[in-house]
Amino acid sequence: MTGRDGGAAIGPTTENSPVIILVRPQLAENIGTTARAMANGGLFHLRLVAPRDGWPQERAWYASSGAHRILDAATIYETVDEAVADLHRVFATCPRPRHIIKTVMTPRNAAADMRLTEARHLRTGILFGPERAGLDNEDMARADTLIRYPLNPDFMSLNLAQAVLIMAYEWWMAADNTAPHVLMTNETQVASKGAIENFFGNLTRRLDETGFWRNVQKRPGMIRNLRHYFQRGEITEQELRTLHGVVTELSRTAEQSVAAKAAQGNAHEGQPDA
Template sequence: MTGGRPVGGALLTPPHGESPIVVLVRPQMAANIGTAARAMANGGLFHLRIVAPRDGWPQPNAYAAASGADAILDAATIHPDIRSAVADCHRVFGTCPRPRHVIIPVRDARAAAQDFRNINARCLRLAVLFGPERAGLEADDLAHCDTLIRYPLNPQHNSLNLAQAVMILAYEWWMQAETAPPRLLQTNETRIATKGELEKFLDRLIAELDAAGFLHNPPKRPGMVRNLRHWFERGEVTEQELRTLHGVVTELARGRMVRGRFAGDVPDPPWEEKT
């Protein structure tokens, strides 16, 4: 018994519907994975994915620290990178103490939990990224997110370990009423695209931009690619919108080929820089 309640695996069966997926990105210590699973169990979060754990998996010390949340660790899946960990998700949130130089929605833990309930009610799958213990999520990690979560704590001592960060969000999820009204997005006959579908489009778009010379400046290229990702990740792109965007890229690529062959017949666009 812990706090008057049993901690056996029998109580760790997910309820009807799907709770948010906790994604631990490059966790460094087995004990922190275990205590994060313990925090998840306390707050009713049941789905754990682990990205590139430093010491591999499984790890006995994780189970020792989980205090009975073994079922969550048993069901955890291991992924080589964030992209594969969230490919089947429709929304991805990321925890970030001080988001800088990013134009992206930012929520506190309570508001994020409200969003989780609304998204869950719409049968969309969402994931929440938690970064490594030492430095948190990096800029390239945050580029996979459409929303950031910030914990507005004491600015003179704003330091959480991994399990504490998970616990705050798990608590807020647990405290949200199940009857929170969903925020509906009218999609008609299409559907919200998964992150995997969006990644395929972004790969194609970036490849075409490389071929066109738009990303020709090596020092600026990573930041430009991240800006493109943030732009498309910011909202819930539908599958029909992605099909339209694929068509746009196809026509632009054809135009680039024609322009390359008949450069003398096609004038430069007015916004193109002159060298």
């Protein structure tokens, strides 16, 4: 099929990563976008239970945005029992509890539980129901745990790929160590406190020279405010160099202006009286 050509070089990120199981999926495009969502979160194993229009379907590859290998490796089952037979833990997404006595987790807690299960070299699977109605009671009876998404109670509608993406994201984040906050400095780096103090000394000296502190009594407080400003964030060395240049240029311009006024005044004084 033309839709299978190319695709990203993706594969299983871990040996026992969760299996995504689509139960009676209806549209090929939704299977394709599910593969795309899986790839975003490092999931690879896809199982299809009785897809309505059969399998394979070329439209799925077109919709996967390059996640072709997930679709190439997808396996087909006639029943949910067959699809989960080799798994050790099974989760099922459940938008609306239906009088079932079973543990219910958020996607985040479920993902953490799956990571612990994976560390024990056991395999997990997540059941997702048909697009129109979701899993029925018989499907959920095959699961150990239900997953319910804590969304806006007035509008909890998700399409299939969105539901899978939330779980894929939480799975990925459960083992991710990305810093929650980082300053992108590109080719420069964060300036040291000494470099900042050097700049601040230059700034203060220039302000003294230009007579900025017209109210001498307020000078200490104004200096503290300026110091707080420059110490508040992570100023880079490049930014300090720019600020040094700004201060130097402003001082030079001010000196030239004073000199020009003085010269003009001297010229007037040298003119003979009318």
